[in-house]
Amino acid sequence: MIRVYLAEDQSMLNSALTQIIELEDDLTVIGSAKDGQVACDEVMRLKPDVAVLDIEMPKRTGLDIADKIHQAQIETKVIILTTFAQKAYFERAVAASVSGYLLKDSPSDQLISAIREVVQGLTRFDPELVVNMVSAAHNPLTAREQSVLVESVTGGTTHEISERLHLSDGTVRNYLSAIFSKLGVRGRLEAIQIAKENKWI
Structure with missing residues (x-):
C-alpha cells in the first residue's frame, strides 16, 4: 500500500x-492539511511514501516543505501541484529533488499514475511545463534573484520579503538592486512584468 500525504489549501x-486517491486499491491517504506548517510537521513525523504538495499555501509553500524533506534526507517522494508554469518555481523544485511537478488542471488519472511512478524511482514533470522552461528566453537572473522577485509579486516591504526567505533586509535589497540592474529597470513592477513575459518567474 502506497501511503500518501496531501497538502492543499483549497478545501x-x-x-x-483525497477521495480520488482513496478510490485506488493500492493507495491510501494517511493525512492531509490546508496549512503549510502543519503539513511540514506531519510529513516529517509520518514520513509518507509520497507527499502531494500545493505550491502556494499559508505559512509554508510546497517548495519550502520539499526543501525540508530534501535536507532531512527522508525517503518521502514529493509531487508538486501548481497553477503556475513559472521557471523560478520549477528550477527550485528541481533543486529540491522533487519527483513530480504537475499542473492542477491535469486529469486526475495523471496524478494517480505519477504517485505510482515516483514510488518506483521515476519522475513525472508536466510536458507543458517542460516546454515552457525550454522555450523561455535566456534568463539573466540567478535562482536566488528569481526567488526574491517571486516573493515581490505578492507585495510587502523588503523586511517582509526577507523574513519569508530567511534573509537579512540588506541582502534582499542587494538582490533587488542586482535584478534592476540586469533588467535595466527602476523598480519592482517593471522587473516583475519583464520576468513574467519571459517566463523567468
Missing part, C-alpha cells in the same frame, strides 16, 4: 483529491 480540492 474542496483537498477533499476531491
Whole structure:
C-alpha cells in the first residue's frame, strides 16, 4: 500500500483529491492539511511514501516543505501541484529533488499514475511545463534573484520579503538592486512584468 500525504489549501480540492486517491486499491491517504506548517510537521513525523504538495499555501509553500524533506534526507517522494508554469518555481523544485511537478488542471488519472511512478524511482514533470522552461528566453537572473522577485509579486516591504526567505533586509535589497540592474529597470513592477513575459518567474 502506497501511503500518501496531501497538502492543499483549497478545501474542496483537498477533499476531491483525497477521495480520488482513496478510490485506488493500492493507495491510501494517511493525512492531509490546508496549512503549510502543519503539513511540514506531519510529513516529517509520518514520513509518507509520497507527499502531494500545493505550491502556494499559508505559512509554508510546497517548495519550502520539499526543501525540508530534501535536507532531512527522508525517503518521502514529493509531487508538486501548481497553477503556475513559472521557471523560478520549477528550477527550485528541481533543486529540491522533487519527483513530480504537475499542473492542477491535469486529469486526475495523471496524478494517480505519477504517485505510482515516483514510488518506483521515476519522475513525472508536466510536458507543458517542460516546454515552457525550454522555450523561455535566456534568463539573466540567478535562482536566488528569481526567488526574491517571486516573493515581490505578492507585495510587502523588503523586511517582509526577507523574513519569508530567511534573509537579512540588506541582502534582499542587494538582490533587488542586482535584478534592476540586469533588467535595466527602476523598480519592482517593471522587473516583475519583464520576468513574467519571459517566463523567468
